[in-house]
């Protein structure tokens with residue numbers, strides 16, 4: 001039987017859902033096909049904030065899945081609200097793509113090489129703040145549109161550069177436009193950037209065919225890292241448009257996570273790094289996220305889990321005045 005993979009119709013969404021369909025087909029030996037849904041978020045040129053912030057991309061896809069139009073849907077995990085969706089489970093996080101942000105500048109220039117007053121485009125409050133912090137002399141231009149539209153602003157000469165996620169550029173085969181990749185230690189990106197979330201109806205986790213498919217494409221380390229980062233956001237009670245960066249890296253020993261909150265004008269930032277041991281993480285976090293009652297929620301997590309690590313970093317940032325520094329909600 002064919003696996004039906006629900007996706008939005010944008011180039012990026014179909015590219016990443018196509019990757020998931022291919023991985024499932026390879027792992028199970030059964031065919032997988034894309035089923036398209038259209039959402040307001042895809043056609044709107046308004047800013048994400050004016051659309052009501054988080055979740056505009058996810059809601060229509062989730063309704064589509066709940067209505068039984070497909071077996072699973074694929075989200076960019078960074079665009080997914082941290083609140084759980086009743087009746088649905090994130091059943092797999094495939095191996096994560098590069099989490100870094102990229103500069104795509106004219107003439108192969110890096111951020112340091114751009115001239116004074118250069119015009120650099122990004123619609124993300126976090127990227128705007130990070131940019132202002134590194135280069136206060138640069139003119140930050142608020143831009144909208146898909147990846148190709150934004151790259152076109154540079155090739156047409158209207159902007160000197162744009163900032164985009166490496167992951168999206170790679171998935172679209174546009175990474176030749178990248179002129180610099182920013183180090184995650186001093187330029188942490190959106191929580192779960194580069195990760196995909198594969199969501200199913202919770203009831204369908206009883207179906208061995210669905211369980212086998214999601215288990216085959218799940219990557220525990222990617223899920224742990226993305227979970228930790230999203231827990232920072234959840235505990236801050238912040239959305240995907242908040243000027244918050246987070247990055248967790250998983251090693252044989254454990255997980256180290258950094259989170260930063262920025263003043264929108266780049267004048268100030270709070271940053272914090274903490275670690276947890278791997279044994280504690282695995283004991284506290286289910287390897288199958290569908291079995292983890294804390295997955296993606298903002299409820300108080302048990303000590304030693306990825307959620308606890310993320311939440312403890314967020315609490316320390318709040319204690320240091322993060323809420324006064326930046327609009328988090």
Ligand SMILES: NCc1[nH]cc(CCC(=O)O)c1CC(=O)O
Nearest residue numbers: 076078164165167168193194195
């Ligand atoms: N906010 C839009 C968005 N959502 C997911 C990606 C691609 C990166 C990813 O998969 O995390 C992008 C584009 C971008 O930020 O450049």
